[in-house]
Amino acid sequence: MKVVDHLEEFEKPSFAAVTIGTFDGVHIGHQTILKRIVEEARVNNGKSVLITLWPHPRFILNKDADKLKLLSTFDEKVNLVKNQGVDYILKIAFTPEFSNLTADEFVQQILVDKVGTKKLFIGYDHHFGNNREGNIQFLKSNESRYGFKVNEISKQEIDHIGVSSTKIRSALESGEIHLSNSLLGRNYSIEGVVVDGNKQGRSLGYPTANIEISESYKLCPADGVYAIKAIVNQHEYLGMLNIGFKPTVDGRERTIEAHLFNFDEDIYGHEIVVEFVKGLRKEMKFESVEELKAQLNKDKEAALRILI
Numbered sequence: 001m002k003v004v005d006h007l008e009e010f011e012k013p014s015f016a017a018v019t020i021g022t023f024d025g026v027h028i029g030h031q032t033i034l035k036r037i038v039e040e041a042r043v044n045n046g047k048s049v050l051i052t053l054w055p056h057p058r059f060i061l062n063k064d065a066d067k068l069k070l071l072s073t074f075d076e077k078v079n080l081v082k083n084q085g086v087d088y089i090l091k092i093a094f095t096p097e098f099s100n101l102t103a104d105e106f107v108q109q110i111l112v113d114k115v116g117t118k119k120l121f122i123g124y125d126h127h128f129g130n131n132r133e134g135n136i137q138f139l140k141s142n143e144s145r146y147g148f149k150v151n152e153i154s155k156q157e158i159d160h161i162g163v164s165s166t167k168i169r170s171a172l173e174s175g176e177i178h179l180s181n182s183l184l185g186r187n188y189s190i191e192g193v194v195v196d197g198n199k200q201g202r203s204l205g206y207p208t209a210n211i212e213i214s215e216s217y218k219l220c221p222a223d224g225v226y227a228i229k230a231i232v233n234q235h236e237y238l239g240m241l242n243i244g245f246k247p248t249v250d251g252r253e254r255t256i257e258a259h260l261f262n263f264d265e266d267i268y269g270h271e272i273v274v275e276f277v278k279g280l281r282k283e284m285k286f287e288s289v290e291e292l293k294a295q296l297n298k299d300k301e302a303a304l305r306i307l308i
Contacts (some may be wrong), residue, residue, distance in 0.1 A: 001082040003089045010090055012116035015046025019121045020128060022056055022165075026080035028185040029123075029163040033153050034084040036121050040051045040151075051113060052077070053094040059217075059305040060094055069219035071172075071184075076191070090115065095131055103134025124155050175222035177279045178189060187229070187275035190218060192256070194232075194267045200249050201257060205290070206296050207264075208242075208257035211272060220256065225280040227303035230260055231273040237263050240303040241274060244283035248292045261300070278306050279305030 004010045012146040017040035023030045033052065041048040054074055059065045074091075081089055092098070092110070101109070106129050111117040120139065128134040139150045163183045173182040180188050187203060190213055195226065197210035209230075213220060223244035230237050245251040258274060280302050286292040 001078075001086055001089065001288055003078055003091060005091050007090070007092065007110065007114045010088070010114060012114070013047040014273050015041065015044040016049050016116050016119045017041040017044070017046060017049060017119045018049045018111065018115060018117045020051045021126060023050065023052055023081065024056070024165045025168055025184060026077060026084070027071075027163055027165065027168060027183050029054070031084060031185060032157055033121055033123065034081065034086055036151070036153065037119075038085045038087075040119050040121070041087065043084060044118070046103060048085070049088045049117075050081055050086050051092060051110070051115070053088045053092050053098075055094055056217075057094050057099065060096060061099060068217065069169065070217050071168060071219055073190070073191070073215045073218055076189075087172055100130055103129030103130070103138055104142075106134065107139070107142070110147055111148070117146075119149050119151060121151045121153055123153045140269070145237070152262065153292065158239060169219055172219055172221045175224045175279050175282070177221065177226065177276045180221075187277055188221070189273055189275045190220065190256075191271065194270050194272055196268060197255070197257065200246070201259060204296060205301075206259045208259045209272060211256040211258060211274065212262045213256070216273075221276060223254070223283045225283065225299055227277045227278060227280055229275040230258055231275075232260075232265075232267055232270060238262065238304070238307045239263070240280065240299055241276075242283065247283070247285035248289065259300075261304070 017037040019033050019037050037048040056068065056070060058068050062100065078089060122136060124136060126136065136152050143150055168180045168183050177188065189251045192211040192213040195212045197208065201208035221243060226241045228239050228241045230239055237260040239258055240259040241256065243256050245254055280299055286295065
């Protein structure tokens with residue numbers, strides 16, 4: 001798969017099967033659409049193209065953009081789309097100027113002139129263009145003028161279980177990992193760097209890797225304890241992770257701390273990928289450090305039962 005950062009660098013294929021969207025998280029509904037464009041491109045000896053906007057439009061247009069948390073960074077999205085067999089990601093810079101394009105200008109200048117679209121696949125509720133004026137009805141009524149066929153991905157196809165990026169975000173913010181994972185079709189993950197901590201975990205017999213998420217807009221699940229899988233230096237480890245303020249030891253800042261089983265290496269400054277497999281419990285305050293240690297032992301046993 002090739003990522004094209006600028007429209008002028010894209011070489012129009014003889015047949016382009018195209019879809020458009022932010023595709024945050026590349027969940028199972030998104031995967032349905034990507035599967036369709038990949039199949040259509042193969043049948044017609046052409047190329048499949050995902051046109052995606054970056055930064056996320058809400059970061060540019062919404063005054064509350066700092067509150068928006070995404071399921072995937074752009075690099076994560078690239079890897080997830082690549083796994084679906086797509087030929088091209090066409091990355092269009094979303095700017096205030098771009099947002100002023102009318103629906104007709106967007107279709108004519110980009111889908112027709114630059115991409116050479118022959119088949120366009122979009123979700124039943126997709127909108128585009130200035131003031132979100134473009135939709136499936138607009139496209140179908142102008143098929144002959146634009147010279148490409150429009151295929152609607154129906155609500156029944158991509159929404160039969162109520163899947164949406166918004167619903168997945170809500171599940172993660174509530175700690176419902178089982179629900180978010182089922183809608184994503186995989187374990188939700190975060191990436192970050194291991195940073196120096198206060199070493200309290202080591203004194204409890206559970207040394208932890210303190211994780212600083214690489215991108216501030218990446219969504220972090222709700223406070224609590226989770227069974228996880230972690231990848232460090234290309235090796236996978238099982239473990240458990242706490243998100244929160246560590247109230248038993250009077251923590252003052254929200255931290256993300258992973259304890260990896262059967263692991264004792266110095267990984268400060270190393271990148272780590274954490275997959276959330278299942279929630280174990282909410283974060284809680286214990287009466288003593290000894291009670292906390294006893295609970296950590298139970299958490300480890302519970303995590304191992306889930307992971308092994």
